Amino acid sequence: MLKYSKQTRLLLAVDCIIFGFDGEVLKILLIKRGFQPEKGNWSLMGGFVQPDESLDQSANRILKQLTGLEGVYLEQLYSFGQPQRDPIERTVSVAYFALVDIHKYEAQISDDYQAEWFQLKRAPKLIFDQQEMVEQARKRIRYKAAMHPILFELLPTKFTIPQLQTLYECVFNTTIDKRNFSKRVLATGLLIKLADKDKAGSKRGAYYYQLNMQNYYAKFQAFMNFIPNPDSL
Amino acid sequence: MLKYSKQTRLLLAVDCIIFGFDGEVLKILLIKRGFQPEKGNWSLMGGFVQPDESLDQSANRILKQLTGLEGVYLEQLYSFGQPQRDPIERTVSVAYFALVDIHKYEAQISDDYQAEWFQLKRAPKLIFDQQEMVEQARKRIRYKAAMHPILFELLPTKFTIPQLQTLYECVFNTTIDKRNFSKRVLATGLLIKLADKDKAGSKRGAYYYQLNMQNYYAKFQAFMNFIPNPDSL
């Protein structure tokens, strides 16, 4: 027996929801779709799964091809398979989300690729069911970030605590007490205080910190409370 | 344009990891595979996604066809797409997990279907990458059950607190203080105390409880601590 004859084959795609943080708001990276249908409209980074690649490989390839991004945080989100989601032909899509340091790639992306960062709240309408994918990705990030330190993936190597707090406040759409936030974050043991300061954001300047990678990997799966009163996320 | 020509189509399958609880240990429901390859070997409930059905529909259909189960808790777990995972032909599988009241279906399943409940710890080797699927499902349940009341799906409508505790101890492979567990669970407001007792398990008999469905649905997404000291799950 060589094949599962009689079974219907279908197209499998991968779509990536790419998140970035510019210090103010959350952003997602979109691309102008290069082929029909919906050619020219804003879309997630996507492509078809090739015969020889795994899903993870496919997501990484697409990310690389369309944005140049490599080695970023990438996680499978969910598979979307409504029969009519693509009007041309049945296509099931495995969605991934990525968290990237926006500054590391901002220039590169705009220059080399037909991609653009949009504020998550002001992003254009997306094709097919991609709106739903983004929404689900947003939920997943909130959920996970409330207990695991994934949001560091959105920051540069060196960052300040006020920057970190702004990020959390932005993701959870809330405000957090400075004193308590600082205590909470430092208590994790994930941060290493550096000698120099960031003087861009304030007169006094805020100390830079960087991740203690040892502890970061060790504690990534551990439960930590980053958000006060997490009720429903 | 009618099709995405030039793209490779492939087979899409759904596999279901079905969990049950017999009062003592966690179990999974397996089936003797009815076709080649690996015909006659133990396997998860699986099947191919049909042209007209969504992934959820596919999972529900497969569950119904192979076990008679209907209306049970079913959730998409993860998609598995290693190119060589099925030796016959490239097949990507979307895994779902189900939580069922084992007693409700125990007789029915054994009689009508080629399915059998196995202790999770003593289950036979599974085909392809299904071992990995089961492992991931086990992790997901732990993770989710630590914060959301999904384990009630494994119990009968009427259950006792000691039964519930045994279930939690079993899923998390730990022991929990009776007094604290009871307090914790009752504090959720999810339980309604009934008038009658279960006299099977003890001389004194333990009061039956049932879910307050109102609160159950309302609080399902809220965060609750069911497990003391959740570190890594």
Added chain:
DNA sequence: AAATTAATTGTGCTTTTTACAATAATAATT
């Protein structure tokens, strides 16, 4: 020198979590 701006640090109160043991109800046994 004064004013402005944002970063940094501490404490007491409240709530939650945890550790821990005696009593009650019933069936089985003597």
Added chain:
DNA sequence: AATTATTATTGTAAAAAGCACAATTAATTT
């Protein structure tokens, strides 16, 4: 009928975690 055995049920005090809250410091700008 009394005793024994078994499991369910209930409470409290100590510890830890979470929370609310304000004054001081460092540096730039005026």
